[in-house]
Amino acid sequence: MSLPPADDARLNELRKKEEEELAQMLSKKYDIGYMDLTRVSINADALRILPEADARDAEVAPFDKVGKKISLAVRSPQNPKVGPIREALTRAGYEFTEFMVSRASLGRAWDRYKDISHAVETKEGILDISPQALANAVENIKSIDDVRREVAGVSGMKRAYRISQIAEVVLAGAFSVGASDVHIEPEADGVRLRYRLDGVLSDVARFDEDTFRLFLSRIKLLSGLKLNVHDRSQDGRFSVNVGKSEMEIRTSIIPEAYGESIVMRILDPESIGVPLEELGMERALREVVEAEIKKPNGMLLTTGPTGSGKTTALYACMKKVYTPGMKIITIEDPIEYHLPGVVQTQIGKNYTFIGALRSALRQDPDVIMVGEIRDAEVARTAIDAALTGHFVFSTLHTNNAAGAFPRLSDLGIDLKVVGSAMTVVLAQRLTRKLCTVCRKELPYDGDIKKKIEAIIVRARKVCPDTVPKEPHVFTPVGCPACNGTGFKGRTGIFEGIVVDGEIDNLVRTNPSERDIQEIQKKRPLLFMVEHGAIKVLQGITSLDELERVVLLEVR
Numbered sequence: 001m002s003l004p005p006a007d008d009a010r011l012n013e014l015r016k017k018e019e020e021e022l023a024q025m026l027s028k029k030y031d032i033g034y035m036d037l038t039r040v041s042i043n044a045d046a047l048r049i050l051p052e053a054d055a056r057d058a059e060v061a062p063f064d065k066v067g068k069k070i071s072l073a074v075r076s077p078q079n080p081k082v083g084p085i086r087e088a089l090t091r092a093g094y095e096f097t098e099f100m101v102s103r104a105s106l107g108r109a110w111d112r113y114k115d116i117s118h119a120v121e122t123k124e125g126i127l128d129i130s131p132q133a134l135a136n137a138v139e140n141i142k143s144i145d146d147v148r149r150e151v152a153g154v155s156g157m158k159r160a161y162r163i164s165q166i167a168e169v170v171l172a173g174a175f176s177v178g179a180s181d182v183h184i185e186p187e188a189d190g191v192r193l194r195y196r197l198d199g200v201l202s203d204v205a206r207f208d209e210d211t212f213r214l215f216l217s218r219i220k221l222l223s224g225l226k227l228n229v230h231d232r233s234q235d236g237r238f239s240v241n242v243g244k245s246e247m248e249i250r251t252s253i254i255p256e257a258y259g260e261s262i263v264m265r266i267l268d269p270e271s272i273g274v275p276l277e278e279l280g281m282e283r284a285l286r287e288v289v290e291a292e293i294k295k296p297n298g299m300l301l302t303t304g305p306t307g308s309g310k311t312t313a314l315y316a317c318m319k320k321v322y323t324p325g326m327k328i329i330t331i332e333d334p335i336e337y338h339l340p341g342v343v344q345t346q347i348g349k350n351y352t353f354i355g356a357l358r359s360a361l362r363q364d365p366d367v368i369m370v371g372e373i374r375d376a377e378v379a380r381t382a383i384d385a386a387l388t389g390h391f392v393f394s395t396l397h398t399n400n401a402a403g404a405f406p407r408l409s410d411l412g413i414d415l416k417v418v419g420s421a422m423t424v425v426l427a428q429r430l431t432r433k434l435c436t437v438c439r440k441e442l443p444y445d446g447d448i449k450k451k452i453e454a455i456i457v458r459a460r461k462v463c464p465d466t467v468p469k470e471p472h473v474f475t476p477v478g479c480p481a482c483n484g485t486g487f488k489g490r491t492g493i494f495e496g497i498v499v500d501g502e503i504d505n506l507v508r509t510n511p512s513e514r515d516i517q518e519i520q521k522k523r524p525l526l527f528m529v530e531h532g533a534i535k536v537l538q539g540i541t542s543l544d545e546l547e548r549v550v551l552l553e554v555r
Contacts, residue, residue: 019102027100030077037063037073037105042112046070049094050085052113058082061109062096070096075106144195144204144483147173151193151205166211167218171240171264173204175247177483180266186212186259197483198432198490199307209259216253216260223251231255237334245269248334272337276316279309280491282466282526282534288498289424293317293393296366298423299386301373303398309430309492310395311336314369317393318342321367330369331356347371353378361385370394376411383413386421400528401427401497402516405507419504425497427528429549431541433489435482439474439539448473448543454554455533463524471537476545491540493532493550496525517555527555 020036027034046065055061059075060082070089074082077098089096141147150169174182179195191212193204220227223236233254240247248267253260276286293300300317302310315337318328328342331353335346345356353370354377360368372395373379386392398407404425409415442448460467476486497503497520506519532546
C-alpha cells in the first residue's frame with residue numbers, strides 16, 4: 001500500500017536527514033571535514049580536473065578550486081578506488097582536502113558535469129577548449145550540416161546549458177570546417193550564423209534571439225567589451241587554446257536595426273605561416289623576389305585589398321631571408337603569426353605605426369616590416385629607412401602593382417627618391433581552388449576558350465613556358481569534402497614590378513598606372529589576370545572564380 005504524497009515526502013526528507021547525520025558521524029570517525037553539497041555552489045573548474053567517469057567510479061567529486069588547492073568530496077575514504085585519484089591529483093601538483101559527503105551531495109555534484117562538456121575555462125581574454133572536448137567536436141562536426149545540427153541541439157537546451165555551450169559550438173564548428181570569419185547577424189525573424197570559407201560567406205544556421213543574447217554576453221565578456229553598451233561599435237580580442245596551438249580571435253560588434261551584429265576573425269597561425277614556395281607565385285616571379293629580398297637595403301611592397309594575403313606573403317619573405325645573424329623587427333596590428341628569432345611589436349592606443357617605426361630604427365635592425373603604410377609620415381620614414389641601409393617590407397592598398405607609385409604620390413612622397421628606395425612591388429589576390437574530389441572537366445572551346453585566349457596573348461609571346469601545352473578547364477560541382485561549395489583551399493595570383501633603371505626614370509615623371517604597365521608588357525612577368533587565366537588552364541581554379549576576384553581585361 002502506497003503512502004499519501006504528504007507522508008511520502010516526509011519520509012524522503014527523514015531519510016535525507018538521516019543520511020546527512022550519518023555522513024557527519026563518519027567524518028568524525030575518519031577525522032575529516034563534513035560538507036553538505038546541496039547547500040554550497042559547485043565550482044565547474046574544479047570538476048574539470050577529474051573526468052566524470054572516474055569521479056562516479058570512485059564515488060568522489062572535486063567541488064572547489066583555488067589555484068592548486070582542491071576540495072574533494074568523498075563517499076568513503078577507505079574505498080580502494082579513491083587511492084589512485086589521490087595519487088593522480090598529487091602528481092598533477094594539486095593540494096587537496098577531503099570532505100565526507102552523502103550520496104545526495106555527490107549526486108548534485110555529478111549533475112553539474114553536464115554543464116561543462118565543452119568549455120574548460122572562461123575568463124576575460126581567454127577561452128580554453130579541452131583536448132577531449134575538441135576531439136568530440138572534430139568527431140561530431142565534419143561539415144556545415146553538422147554545425148547546423150549542433151547549433152540546433154544547443155538552441156533546444158535549457159537556458160543554463162546554452163550559456164556554457166553556444167559559444168564553444170559556434171567556434172568549434174568554425175575551427176572544424178576551416179572558417180576564417182564568423183558572422184552573427186540579428187534579423188527580423190531570428191539570428192543568422194555565417195562562416196567565411198575560402199573568402200566567401202556561407203549560411204550555416206539560424207537561432208533564436210534568447211540564444212543570441214546569451215552568446216553576445218559571452219563574447220563581450222571574453223573580448224573585454226562593455227556588457228551594457230549597445231548603441232556604438234566595440235572592438236576586442238581573445239585567445240583560444242586548442243591543444244598546443246593558440247588562435248587569436250578579433251571581435252567586432254556594431255549596432256544595427258535588430259540588435260548588435262558580431263564578426264569574429266580567426267587568426268590561425270597554421271594558415272598564415274605558409275612558405276614562399278607554397279603561396280602560388282609563378283616560378284619566374286618567385287625567383288625575382290627571392291633575389292631582390294636578399295639585398296642589404298631596399299623595399300618590397302605588397303598591394304591589394306583587405307584579405308588578399310598581403311601579410312602572409314610578407315611573413316613568407318621574412319622567413320626566407322632570416323638568419324641567426326640578422327636583426328628583424330616587425331610592427332603589426334595585430335601580431336598574427338609568431339616568427340622565431342624575430343622581434344615583433346604590436347601597435348596600440350598610444351603606440352602608433354610612426355612611433356613604433358622610429359623606435360625600431362633606433363634598435364639597429366637589418367630588416368623592418370611595417371604592417372601597413374597608412375599615411376605620409378609612415379611612408380616617408382619607411383622610404384628613408386630603405387635608403388639608409390635597411391630592407392623594409394610593407395603593404396599598401398592599391399588595385400595593382402603599378403598603382404603603388406601614384407598612391408605614394410597622393411601621400412605626398414617625392415617620387416624622385418621612390419625609385420632609389422623601392423626594389424620590387426607585388427600585387428595579389430586570393431582565388432579559391434577547385435575541389436579535386438568533385439570538379440568536372442569542361443571542353444576547352446566556345447566562350448571559355450575565347451575569353452582565356454584573349455587574356456594570354458601576351459603571355460604566349462613573352463613567357464611561353466608558363467602557358468600549359470595541354471589545357472584542362474574545370475567547373476565546380478560540390479560534395480561533402482568541400483561542404484558543397486565546389487572549392488577547397490585558396491591560392492594566390494600575383495603580378496610584380498622590379499624597379500630597375502627604366503622604371504626609376506619613368507617614376508620620376510609622375511606617370512599614370514597605364515604608363516608603367518606599358519613598360520611591363522615587354523617584360524617576361526605575368527600580370528595578375530594572366531596568372532589567373534593560366535591557373536584556370538591548369539585546372540586549379542575556374543573561370544567564374546577568376547572573374548570574381550579580378551577584372552578580365554586584356555593587358
